[in-house]
Amino acid sequence: MPRVAVIIPSYNHARFLGAAIESVLAQTCEDWTLLVLDDQSPDDSVEVARSFEDQRIRVLTNDRNLGTYGSQQRGVEMTEGEFVAILNSDDFWEPTKLAKQVALLDRHPEASGCFTLGWMADADGAILEEDVHADWPTAEVGDLLPHLLHENRILASSVVFRRDGLAFETSCRYSGDWLALLAACRRGPLVCVPERLTYWRQHGHNSYVRREPQLIEEIRVREAIAAWAESAKADRAGTARNLINLSALYVLFGDGSAAKRAAFRALRTHPRWPLAWKRWLLAHSPRLAARRLWPGLECGPERVYGLEPLDLHR
Incomplete structure (x- = not known):
């Protein structure tokens, strides 16, 4: 059984998929298998993936479009290995990435996963100057839960999970x-290799580009995080920051009542958090705020409600 199962959820990235697969083949850690799961791509992604002749590589197609995380879950269920590494089909790795992460996970058997730092790259692979991590903690071992309660600056393609x-x-x-x-x-700490070993490619077809559906999903996710954090009595500052961000999202969507509720929840959670009052004031003029903060956004609270709530208590 291989130590690392690499999963590439592939959709419509034929131009970049070859570089992603080549970066797996170039790993100094050779104890891996690669599963490329194509999600009904309309381009020639499947042909690109099948052009690589290595017995460690499997290429499968989904019977229907499952989305990124549906494909990743299917990949987890169809692979074996102590660790699972996700590589988006338009991203790529430095050759020492897996070796350094596996070594660190071996030193920390209590860890649930390991991430690296990374670069933002353009469509041609040239490094962009923006810092994707800002002040994100990069200690080898640390408690990241308070930070993850309100934002995520870990690159998806940088993570190796314990299965x-x-x-x-x-x-x-x-x-x-x-x-x-x-x-x-919640299962164990995340450890960090503080080196830029992952490249997050930015181009016109990224699924992450912030569009209306992504903002709607973010409200749903932040509501679920807030509900779990409040019931679990998690870090108060992180919980309050999540609620403040949630309040701002409701402002964008023109729901002043929901924005005020989220802001007051933030104040109850962490009374000394002054930004909550600013969000509350913005909520008094939500349409004006929405036009100023997100020009051209044509949507309202009716686009958010009715979604199936997420349950993080499982």
Whole structure:
């Protein structure tokens, strides 16, 4: 059985898929298998994947479009290996990535996963200057749950998970990696290789580009995180920051009442958090705020409600 099962959820990235697979083949850690799961791509992604002749590589196609996290969950169920590494079909790795992560996980058997730092790259692979991590903690071992309660700055393609307990929320199309990391933190710490070993490619066809459906899903995810954090009495500052961000999202969607409720929940959670009052004031003029903060956004609260709630208590 291989130590690392690499899963590439592939959709319509034929131009970049070859580089992703080549970066797996170039790994100094050779104890891996690669499963490329094509999600009904309309381009020639399947042909690109099948052009690689290596017995460690399997290429399968989904019978129907499952989305990124549906494909990743199917990949988890169809592979073996102590560790699971996700590589998006338009991203790529440095050759030492897996070796350094496996070594660190071996030193920390209590860890649920390991991530690396990374670069943002353009369509041609050239490094962009933006810092995708900002002030994100990069200690080898640390408690990341307070940070993950309100944001995720871990690159999805940088993570190697320990398989035990790993599952992806298949109803999500944009935020499933965030939820998987939160769940991992509840099983054990996440450890970090503080080197830029992952490349997050930015181009016109990224599924992450912030569009209306992604913002709607973010509200759903933040509501679920808030409900879990409040019931579990998780870190108060992280919970309050999540609620403040949730309040701002409701402002964008023109729901002043929901924005005020989220802001007051933040104040109850962490009374000294002053930004909550600013969100509350913005909520008094939600349409104006929405036009200022997100020009051209044509949607309202009716686009958010009726979605199946997420349950993070499982």
